Amino acid sequence: xxxxxxxxxxxxxxxxxxxxxxxxxxxxxxxxxxxxxxxxxxxxxxxxxxxxxxxxxxxxxxxxxxxxxxxxxxxxxxxxxxxxxxxxxxxxxxxxxxxxxxxxxxxxxxxxxxxxxxxxxxxxxxxxxxxxxxxxxxxxxxxxxxxxxxxxxxxxxxxxxxxxxxxxxxxxxxxxxxxxxxxxxxxxxxxxxxxxxxxxxxxxxxxxxxxxxxxxxxxxxxxxxxxxxxxxxxxxxxxxxxxxxxxxxxxxxxxxxxxxxxxxxxxxxxxxxxxxxxxxxxxxxxxxxxxxxxxxxxxxxxxxxxxxxxxxxxxxxxxxx
Ligand code: UDP
Ligand code: MG
Numbered sequence: 001x002x003x004x005x006x007x008x009x010x011x012x013x014x015x016x017x018x019x020x021x022x023x024x025x026x027x028x029x030x031x032x033x034x035x036x037x038x039x040x041x042x043x044x045x046x047x048x049x050x051x052x053x054x055x056x057x058x059x060x061x062x063x064x065x066x067x068x069x070x071x072x073x074x075x076x077x078x079x080x081x082x083x084x085x086x087x088x089x090x091x092x093x094x095x096x097x098x099x100x101x102x103x104x105x106x107x108x109x110x111x112x113x114x115x116x117x118x119x120x121x122x123x124x125x126x127x128x129x130x131x132x133x134x135x136x137x138x139x140x141x142x143x144x145x146x147x148x149x150x151x152x153x154x155x156x157x158x159x160x161x162x163x164x165x166x167x168x169x170x171x172x173x174x175x176x177x178x179x180x181x182x183x184x185x186x187x188x189x190x191x192x193x194x195x196x197x198x199x200x201x202x203x204x205x206x207x208x209x210x211x212x213x214x215x216x217x218x219x220x221x222x223x224x225x226x227x228x229x230x231x232x233x234x235x236x237x238x239x240x241x242x243x244x245x246x247x248x249x250x251x252x253x254x255x256x257x258x259x260x261x262x263x264x265x266x267x268x269x270x271x272x273x274x275x276x277x278x279x280x281x282x283x284x285x286x287x288x289x290x291x292x293x294x295x296x297x298x299x300x301x302x303x304x305x306x307x308x309x310x311x312x313x314x315x316x317x318x319x320x321x
Contacts, residue, residue, distance in 0.1 A: 005064075006090050007038040007110070008033065010083030012076055013055070013097040013130035014045040018204035020054050023097045024065070026225065030103040034110065041066045041213045042097075043083045046073035057271050059309045065293045067309035076208070077179040077220075080159060082303050084168050084318040086311065093162045099203040103158035109162040118167050118252075121182070122160035122197050129201020133242055145183075147224035153186045154194060166190065175321070177295045178219040187225070230289060235280040240275070 009027060024040070042055050042065065052069055059067050068082055080094055096103050101122060103298075109120040110296060121215055127135055142155050155250045156211050159182055163171075170188050186192070209217070222229065305317050 002277060004037065005039040006036045007034070008083075008087035008089030008092045008104075009040045009188055010043065010080060010087060010092060010094045011040065011097050012043045012079035012083065012094075013044055013047065014076070014079070014208045015049050015051060015074060016097045017054060018066075019098050021052055021058070022091075024058055026099065027095070027103045027294075030106055034107060038088050039064055039066055039087070039089065040069060041083045041087055041115055042077040044070060045076065046070045047189040056309070061219055066311050067307075069307045070125055071304040071306045071310075076159075077181050077217075080181055081171075081179065082305070082320055083173060086308070086315065087168065090165050092165070092168050095125040096160065097106060098205065100199050100201065101158070102197060105160075105195060105197045106162070111160055111163065112193055116191065117193045118164040119185055119192040120162040121154060121157045121185075121194045123154065123190065123194040124156045124158065124173060124195040124199045127199040130199070133189055134207075136247040137214065141188075141221075144162055145221055145225075147223055148228050149183075151183055151187050151225050153183050153225075154192075157182060157194065160197075161185070164190070173203055174320075175203060176224065176304075177300075178224060178292050180217070180224050182220055183225050217240050220292075222226045223289055229285045233287065236278060236282065237303065241248045 009031065010026070011023065016023070017144075020042075027040055030042070042058075043230065044052050044055060055065075055067050059065050066086070068086055070079070070082070070193055075084075084092055093106055093108065093109065095103065095106070100318070105122060109122070112120040115153060127138075138156075142153075146155065146222070161182075167185065167190055170190075171184065172270060174183075174184050174188075305320060308315065310315055
């Protein structure tokens with residue numbers, strides 16, 4: 001452990017007992033071909049299965065494997081953040097544990113990095129073995145996001161990427177609680193490029209992003225980079241005022257100059273229900289933002305670490321944030 005690692009690979013894991021060993025083996029095989037010092041940092045995001053035990057065993061055998069163990073589940077994006085906080089490499093690579101992002105792409109990323117790029121993201125040219133629903137929602141989401149925000153987030157990229165030490169240090173200054181890391185990295189700027197790859201199907205187990213988590217993730221992405229949903233209220237309001245005013249004129253005209261006064265409360269009820277619905281939706285949107293402001297205001301730490309393993313002796317548990 002005397003030699004400083006040049007590359008740091010960060011792997012967030014949550015209930016991955018079926019894949020973790022295979023994932024370790026394939027990553028190691030790829031990193032060994034590069035012939036430069038590296039470290040692999042597994043971040044256990046409060047798994048409830050044997051994941052932590054298996055990583056502990058790997059750590060006993062192999063001292064290049066480092067381990068950050070969370071006190072509970074804090075979420076994928078936060079696990080990645082913690083991994084980055086503790087790494088020391090000149091280039092940091094983030095990769096999923098389930099082998100959907102093939103480790104064999106890493107050498108290509110490193111090549112680009114050596115050419116002078118600071119961020120090399122993996123671009124999913126094709127996605128294998130994912131449901132139509134997942135692929136469809138992902139496609140819609142990434143396109144919607146581009147339209148809603150001013151930040152140039154590259155289409156169809158995940159968190160599988162390489163970032164330079166400079167970028168990693170800059171990222172440490174970003175303290176927001178509801179994080180959309182790929183967006184933040186784009187926001188940081190620097191010299192960016194992509195390498196294309198085919199996203200494989202999961203090696204084993206099932207996705208740790210059920211629909212509910214995906215939705216929350218999408219809201220985090222949009223709210224961290226755009227106020228547009230909030231403007232919805234003003235636009236809808238303005239449009240409605242214009243319509244109502246015109247309609248008011250019509251009603252007054254009918255009252256004064258014709259004898260066609262209209263009965264019918266059904267139409268009133270329908271209109272009322274419709275607009276109550278809209279108002280509730282808009283209140284909900286405002287609520288999403290306020291909830292996130294509340295999270296920021298509390299200023300709690302992003303994550304709590306239970307133990308760390310195989311880091312150099314001067315690293316402490318509170319070296320994160
Ligand atoms: N993950 C995590 N915490 C969570 C959910 C997921 O650390 O709360 C990890 C998971 O173990 C995997 C990566 O994040 O390494 C991506 O998750 P997954 O493959 O389930 O997402 P998908 O590829 O289906 O979008
Ligand atoms: Mg996956």
